[in-house]
Amino acid sequence: MSAPTIIFPAKPWGWQKAPAKPSLDELPTKQGATAAPWILNIIELIHWASFPLGFYVVHFIFVNATVIAGHLQGDLTRVFLLVLGLLSQVYGGGISGNMMHEYEGWQVAPFRNPLALPGGAPGDPPPPPADVDQTRVPRYNNAWLRAVAYQMLFTFQTFGLGCFTTAVFGINAWTSALLLGSVAVALLGPHEPRLALTASVDGQDRPILPLSVSLTAVFALNVVVNLVAYAVFFTPSIRAAWPPMLLPWLGDLIPADSWLLYAVPLLAPLCVAAGGAVEGYFAESRFNQWWHFAAFVILLLGLGLHGVLYWHLVHV
Incomplete structure (x- = not known):
């Protein structure tokens, strides 16, 4: 039981x-x-592909920092916050999920919680073999590991959202309170109560989104403010070159002075969020691996749209 070299699966190559x-x-x-x-x-492969794509967008922001700073009152610190926020979401959030998937053998499968095994206290009888069998990695996924990974992932996502908001609206009292307060709640806030959400599939209620209520609240608050920040930051450059050269007919549907133009930059973060939602709701309740693949196709589309937004910001 103490052998440190046992891996799952017990195969020499990652593709096995x-x-x-x-x-x-x-x-x-x-x-x-x-x-x-x-x-x-x-x-x-598609999970790891999010890293080079995200790093490319980060690099683009870095090499065009002077131009982008012109949209942020010339403040390079605010450009740094753009970089830090995106890195936190791509790398911090990504590695939290990928670590869990590596442990699971990259299979989404029904979850069992080893913490629920009876017989944990001194003097208790050992748990029934059938219960122990349900905690074995080759049979089921680990519900407690999923809860830890989700908590880490949403902590990084919340921090990344807060960094972007602070970059757009500047370092002031309310943005600092939002960012630092969110981090404090994520790291020091109560881990209970937790969400009790389920997805009803095949007549079964399967638990999803194992997050603390406190982290969910600050994450949701940051999402709302972040969407406003995207609209404020990117819409002026989109309006200046509207309609798109490749889609000129959009000008007939949405005039350049329309308030609907504020929704265009929201496509990038909403695609990323939609990818996460598909994985968390569909893949991890239906356990069809193709849902897992589809989730990251959508998420990568969102990352790519971030690149388009920043390219447009620099070149318009």
Whole structure:
């Protein structure tokens, strides 16, 4: 039990994936076939692809810092906050999820919580073998690990959102209070109560989004303020060159002076959020690996749109 070299799966190469977890075929819809090694490999690949794409956008901001600072009252510190915020979301949030997926063998599968095993106190009888069997990594995923990974992921996301908001509106009393207060709640706030959300699938209520209520609240607040910040920061450059050269007919649908133009830059963060929602709601309740893949296609689209927004900001 103390052997430090045991890995899952016990194979030498990263592309050699474990067989589908038996719990997948115990589902009414029998999802084991969707966990073929080649499918898991492209899911892993697209997860890691978010890193170079995100780093490219960060690099673009860095090399064009002087131009972008012109949209932020010439303040390079605020450009640094743009970089820090995006890095926090891409790397901090990404590594939190990828670590969990690596542990799981890149399979989304039914969860079991090892903390729920009876017999944990001194003198208690050992847990029944059938209960222990449900905590084995080759059979089920770890619900407690998912809760920890989600808490870390949303902490990084909240910090990243707060950094962007502070960059756009400047370092002042309310943005500092929002950013520092959010970090304090995320790191020091109560981990209970937790959300009790479920997705009803195949007649079963399957738990989703295992977050503390306190972190959920500050995350939601930051999302709302962040969307306003996106509209304020990017809309002027979009309006200045509206309609897009490749889509001139959009000018007939949305005039350049329309308030609807404020919604255009929101497509980038909303795509990222939609990708996360698809993974958290559909992939982790239906356990079809293709939902996992689709989630990151949407998320990568959102990251790519961030690159378009910054390119437009620099070149218009």
